[in-house]
Amino acid sequence: MSHPHARLTVHGRRLLIDRVRAGRPVAHVAEEMGISRATAHKWVRRWRDEGDAGLYDRSSRPRTTPHRTPADVEAQICQLRRERKLGPARIGPILGMPASTVHRVLTRHQMNRLRWMDRPTGQIIRRYERSRPGELVHVDIKKLGNIPDGGGHRIMPRQQANGNRQATTDARRGGSPVIGYSFVHTAIDDHSRLAYSEVLANERKETAAAFWERANTFFAEHGITVERVLTDNGSCYRSRLFAQTLSAANIIHKRTRPYRPQTNGKVERLNRTLLDEWAYVRPYSSNTERTEALADFLHTYNYHRCHTALGGQPPISRVNNPAGQYT
Template sequence: MSHRNARLTVFGRRLLVERVRSGRPVAHVAAEMGISRATAHKWVRRWRAEGEAGLHDRSSRPARTPHRTSAEIEAQVCRLRRDRKLGPARIGPVLGLPASTVHRILTRHGLGRLAWLDRPTGEPVRRYERDRPGELVHVDIKKLGRIPDGGGHRVMDRRTAMDNKIATTGERKSSKPVIGYSYVHSAVDDHSRLAYSEVLTDERQDTATGFWQRAGAFFAAHGITVERVLTDNGSCYKSKLFTQTLATAGIAHKRTRPYRPQTNGKVERFNRTLLDEWAYLRPYTSNDERTAALADFLHTYNHHRCHTALDGKPPISRVNNPAGQYT
C-alpha cells in the first residue's frame, strides 16, 4: 500500500503509462508528474513486463533472510513463552539471544502480549464474532457489595461507614451488620455488543428467568430476534425453569465448559466495563443512587460510547433497525 506522501498511486501509475504509450518522452511525463525519470522508467518497465498487475504495490519483504533465527530456536522461544509466561528479558539469557530478537520472534508468532494468550493453555486467544444480531446473546451475573445509606468506606472513614451500615440494616452476623450484595444481571449481544442490565436482589432461578424475559423484550424492541443464549453453569441457569422459558420462546440454551469463563468473554468484559465506568466511577452515597445511575450508563454505552471492537462506533450502529432510524 502506498504511503500517504507517495507521488504515485495505482491510478497515477496508470496515467503515467497512458501518457508514455501516447508517444511522449518518459522524461517529460516524469517532470509533469513530479517524479524522477528513474521512477517513471521503473513503472513503465514493470507495466511492459507484467501488464496491469505490475502497477500494484509489492511487498518490501526480502526474498531471503540468511541471518534470520533458525526455526528450532524460534520454537524454543515460543515454548518458553507459552509454558512459563516469560518475557524477552528473561528468555534472551536462557537461549543466548538479545531481548530485541526475542521480542521480534514473539511478535511474529502472535505471542507479543500475555493478554493475547489463554492463561491455562498458553495458546493464542481465538476471537470470534457472530455474523448477525441475535445469533448469540451472552448472559451473566456480577455480584457487588451494597452501599449503606450515607455512603461506605469509599466516601468516608471506616468508623462512620460502619455507623451507616448499622443504621441501614438490622441483619447481624457475629454481632456485625450484614449489608449484603446487589446482583447485576447482564445480557450482551455477540454481534452488536448491545447490552441490557438490571440490578436485582439475588441470583435465584425465578429472578434470572424474569430478567431474561425483560432482556428478551428489550432486544425484540430493537428488532433483534434472539436465537441462542450462552450462560455459565450457575444453578439459576441450570434450572428447568430457565431452560424451559428459553425453549418456549424457541431459543437454544448453551452453557460454557466448566472453569472456562473465556467462552462467555464478551459479557465478562462488559462486567469489567460496568465496574470501571459505572459502579466505581465515582463515590455513591447510597445503593439506590448507584442503581439509578445504571440507566444513564447503559444509554451512553449503547448509543454514544466508542467501542474498540466496532471500529470506534457504538453498539447501536450494528443493529439492523434501531428505533427512529428511518424517521
Template sequence: MSHRNARLTVHGRRILIERVLAGRPVAHVAAEMGISRPTAHKWVRRWRAEGEAGLHDRSSRPRTTPHRTAPETESAVCDLRQARKLGPARIGPILGLPASTVHRILARHGLNRLARLDRPTGEPIRRYERRRPGELVHVDIKKLGNIPDGGGWHTVGRAAGDRNRQATTDQRKSCKPVIGYSYIHSAVDDHSRLAYSEVLADERQHTAIAFWQRAHAFFAGHGITVDRVLTDNGSCYKSKLFTQTLAAAGNTDKHIRPYRPQTNGKVERFNHTLLDEWAYLRPYTSNTERTQALADFLHTYNHHRCHTALNGHPPINRVNNAPGQYT
C-alpha cells in the first residue's frame, strides 16, 4: 500500500499512462508529476506488459529465501511448542537457535500465541462461524457474588464493606456470613453475536427453562429462527425437562465435550466482556444498581459496540444484513 506522501498512487499511475498515450514524452510527464524518469518508465513498462493489473502495488516479499530455516528445524520448533508449551526463550537454547528466529517460525505457523492453542492437545484452535443467525445459539451461566446495600469493600473499604454485608445479611434474617450469589444467564447467537442476558437468583432447571423461553422470544423479535442450542454440561441443561422444552419449540439441544469450554467460546468470551464492561466497570453501591445497569450494557453491546469479528460493526448490523430468510 502506498504511503500518505507517495507521489504516485494507482490513480496517479493511470494519469501518467494517459498522458504518455496522448503522445507526451515520458521525461516531460515525469517532470510534471514530480517523479524521476526511471520511475515513470517503470510504470509504463509494467502497464504495457500487464495492463491495468500492472499499475497496482506488488508484495515486497522476495521470490526465494535461501537462508530460511530448514523445514526439519521448523518442525522441531513447532513440536516443542505444541508438546511442552515452551516459549522462544526456552526453545532457542534447546535447538541452538536465536529466540528471534524461533518467534518468527512460531508466528509463521500460527503458534506464537498460547491463547490460540488448545491447552490439552497443543493444536491450533479451529475457529468456526455459522452461516446465518439462529443456526446455533450459545447459552451459559456466569456466577457473581452479590453486592451488599451501601457497597462492598471494593467501594467503601474493608471495614465499611464488612459492616454493609453484615447489615444486609441481618435484614434478610439469615445466619449465613455471606449474602449469596447472582447468576447471569446469557444467550449469544453464533453468527451475529447478538446477545441476551438476565440476572437470576439460581441456576436450576426451571430457571434455565424460563430464561431460554424469554431469550427465544428475544431472538424471534429480531427475526431470528433458532435451530440449535449449544450449552455446557451443567445439570440444568442436561435435565430432561430442559431438553423437552427445546424440542417442543423445534430446537435441537447440543452439549459441548467435557472440559472443552472453547467449543462454547462465543458465550464464554461474552462472559469476559460482561465482567469488564458491566460487572466490574465501576463500583456499585448495591446489587440492584448493578442489575439495573445490565440493560444499558446490552443495548450498547448489540447496537453500538464495535466487534472485531464483525469487521468493526455491532451485532445488530449482522442481523439486518445477513442472508437467509427469517420468520
C-alpha cells in the first residue's frame, strides 16, 4: 500500500505507462509527474517484464535475513514462554540473549502477550469473527450481589449499611440479613457486537428460555435473523426447555467445551464492561436504581460508544448497512 505522500499510486503508474507507450520520452513524462527519471524508468522496466502486475507495490521484506535468530533457539524461547510463562527479561539471561531479541521472537510467534495464550495449555487462543450479523450470538449470565435499600457499604459506613440490610429483607442466615443476588442475562451478536441484557431474579431454565425469546425479538427488530446461539454448559442451557425454545425458532445451539470460557469470550468481555461502566461506575442507593440504569448503558453501548474491534465505531454501524453487503 502506498504511503500518504507517494507521488505515484497504481493509477499514476498506469498513467505513466500510457504516456510512455504513446511515444513520449520517459524523462519528459517523469518531469511532468514530479518524479525522478530513475523512478520512471523503474516502473517502465517492471511493466515491460511483468505487465500490469508489476505496477503494484512489493513487500519491502528482504529475501534473506542471515542474522535472524536460529529456528532451534526460537523454539527454546517459545517453549520457555509456553511452559513457564516467563517474559523477555527472564528468558534472555537463561539463553544468553538480549531481552529485546527475545521480545521480537515472541511477537513473531504471537506469544508476546500472555492474554493471547491459554494459561493451562500454553496454546495460542484463536480469535475469530463471524462474517455477518446473526450468524452467531453469544449468551451468558453474570451474578451480581444485590444492593440494600438506602445503599450499601460502598457509599456509607458499614454500621449504617448493615441497618439498611436489616430493613430491606426479613431473610436471615446465621442471624445476618441475606440480600441475595441478581442475575444479568446477556446476549451479544458476534459480528456487530449489538448487545441485549436484562437483570433477572434467577438463572433457572424457565428464566433463561424466556430471556432468549425477548432477546431474539430484539435482534429481529434490528433486522438480524439469528442462526446460532453459543452458551456455556450451565444447567439452564442444558435443559430440554432451552433447547426446544431455540429449535422452535430454527436456531442451532452450540455449547463451549468445558473449562474453556475463552470460546465465549465476546460475551465474557461484555460482562466485564457491564461491571466497569454500569454496575460499578457509580454508587447506587438501591438495587432498583442500578437495574433502571442498565437501559441507558445499553443504548449508549449499542448506538454511541466506540468499540475498538469495530474500528472505533458503535455496534449499530454494522447493523444499518447497505442492502446486500452480507450476501
